[in-house]
Amino acid sequence: MKNKVGYPARYKSKTSTNNNMDVTKKAGFRLIGLKLNKKTTNKGGQSAVDCGNLWQKFVKERAAERIPGKLSDDLYAVYFDYEGDYTQPFSYFIGSRVKSDAETPPEMQSLLIPEDHYVAVIARGKMPDCISNSWKDIWSSEIKRAYRYDFEVYDERSKDWNNAEVEIFVSSND
Numbered sequence: 001m002k003n004k005v006g007y008p009a010r011y012k013s014k015t016s017t018n019n020n021m022d023v024t025k026k027a028g029f030r031l032i033g034l035k036l037n038k039k040t041t042n043k044g045g046q047s048a049v050d051c052g053n054l055w056q057k058f059v060k061e062r063a064a065e066r067i068p069g070k071l072s073d074d075l076y077a078v079y080f081d082y083e084g085d086y087t088q089p090f091s092y093f094i095g096s097r098v099k100s101d102a103e104t105p106p107e108m109q110s111l112l113i114p115e116d117h118y119v120a121v122i123a124r125g126k127m128p129d130c131i132s133n134s135w136k137d138i139w140s141s142e143i144k145r146a147y148r149y150d151f152e153v154y155d156e157r158s159k160d161w162n163n164a165e166v167e168i169f170v171s172s173n174d
Helices: 043-060 129-139
Strands: 023-026 029-035 075-080 091-098 109-113 116-125 149-154 164-171
Touching: 029 043, 029 075, 043 091, 075 109, 091 109, 116 129, 129 164
Parallel strands: none
Antiparallel strands: 023 116, 029 091, 029 109, 075 091, 075 149, 116 164, 149 164
16 A cells, blocks of 8 residues: 555554654665766756766766675665755765775765665656656655755665666655
């Protein structure tokens, strides 16, 4: 059973003030990967182009294989450094979770995700449409967004692009 924004029933809570969505605290962690060289925006579909180009570069350059000290093969796509709400410019990063002492290769960047509170959303369906549709639902939802660090986790469940499942963690002020 899912509510309007694609939250599985396990994320519902009778005590949550955020439209019956559980807010969970996640410990901070470190990523190494590639950062978009400029901020992007959702206006005119620009972020779809920019973020898509960064994904192509990440795959073409086999970046995941070159990340030292990885804790898993999961990939993280992070939206951060927002200049306002989702209609304003933001930064974008793709990488893997690494040990805290992993050395960052010169051609890559490191990103620290601080401890924070998140609402988890599950995007399901055909890629990449399920991701963009889930974000559109998030934008129109009643989530009390913090606009700090939001991220998607691409793990084994996202390998089948015709039937993918991706967790999206949205930073929350709840």
